[in-house]
Amino acid sequence: xxxTRVAAPIDIAVSGLRAQSxxxxxxxxxxxxxxxxxxxxxxxxxxxxxxxxxxxxxxxVRVQQTVADNTAFPRVYEPGNPDADKDGYxxxxxxxxxVEMMHMLQASKAYEANTAVLKRYLDAxxxxxxxxx
Amino acid sequence: xxxIDMISGISPQMPRPSGPGAAQGAGEGASFDQxxxxxxxxxxxxxxxxxxxxxxxxxxxxxxxLPVVSAMAKADMSFKLLIGVRNKIIDAYKQTMNMQx
Numbered sequence: 323x324x325x326t327r328v329a330a331p332i333d334i335a336v337s338g339l340r341a342q343s344x345x346x347x348x349x350x351x352x353x354x355x356x357x358x359x360x361x362x363x364x365x366x367x368x369x370x371x372x373x374x375x376x377x378x379x380x381x382x383v384r385v386q387q388t389v390a391d392n393t394a395f396p397r398v399y400e401p402g403n404p405d406a407d408k409d410g411y412x413x414x415x416x417x418x419x420x421v422e423m424m425h426m427l428q429a430s431k432a433y434e435a436n437t438a439v440l441k442r443y444l445d446a447x448x449x450x451x452x453x454x455x
Numbered sequence: 456x457x458x459i460d461m462i463s464g465i466s467p468q469m470p471r472p473s474g475p476g477a478a479q480g481a482g483e484g485a486s487f488d489q490x491x492x493x494x495x496x497x498x499x500x501x502x503x504x505x506x507x508x509x510x511x512x513x514x515x516x517x518x519x520x521l522p523v524v525s526a527m528a529k530a531d532m533s534f535k536l537l538i539g540v541r542n543k544i545i546d547a548y549k550q551t552m553n554m555q556x
Contacts (some may be wrong), residue, residue, distance in 0.1 A: 332532070336528075339524070447536070453539075
């Protein structure tokens with residue numbers, strides 16, 4: 323490893339921060355739309371999640387894609403809703419709040435873990451710079 | 456990192472004082488002041504990059520705060536390493552100048 327790669331751990335930790343905040347972004351969107359029965363296509367909101375991939379040269383992480391959750395929409399009896407079918411049932415988003423909460427906790431802890439890595443690396447470099455004194 | 460790769464240009468030989476009276480070795484890498492100045496310029500460029508990143512976020516040009524984190528961490532790290540290396544260079548220079556001939 324050349325001296326030019328001294329910054330690599332910083333880039334890796336920041337890529338982790340970026341990936342986890344993308345996750346939090348999607349989870350926030352899922353929670354905000356947990357009751358949205360009428361999306362842009364007239365269908366209920368479909369839960370989304372993020373797929374992560376290793377970054378370039380096996381360094382760091384990147385968001386590969388956002389995928390839609392294809393599980394069935396739960397049907398709820400709500401005859402007054404304009405989106406209700408002839409029997410009075412409305413399809414609701416396939417977002418499950420406890421699942422989203424769990425994923426949110428996971429993502430925010432992972433974000434914290436990446437900041438911890440960044441901080442520890444900077445501390446280690448401080449200690450290394452002390453050797454030059 | 457671009458900011459401190461100049462430092463690798465420092466040869467393990469004794470630093471040579473430059474200037475009108477100083478003897479210049481023929482083609483033996485960068486001179487003392489060039490080495491020091493080059494390293495400082497690179498570290499300074501990173502400082503300015505981090506300032507720019509911060510300014511972009513504060514003025515609303517960029518909505519992403521992570522580039523600031525990364526640029527500041529790199530600038531901070533290369534600055535600290537530069538200080539360390541500079542102290543060593545200055546020490547070596549002083550010792551050379553105080554040498555009894």
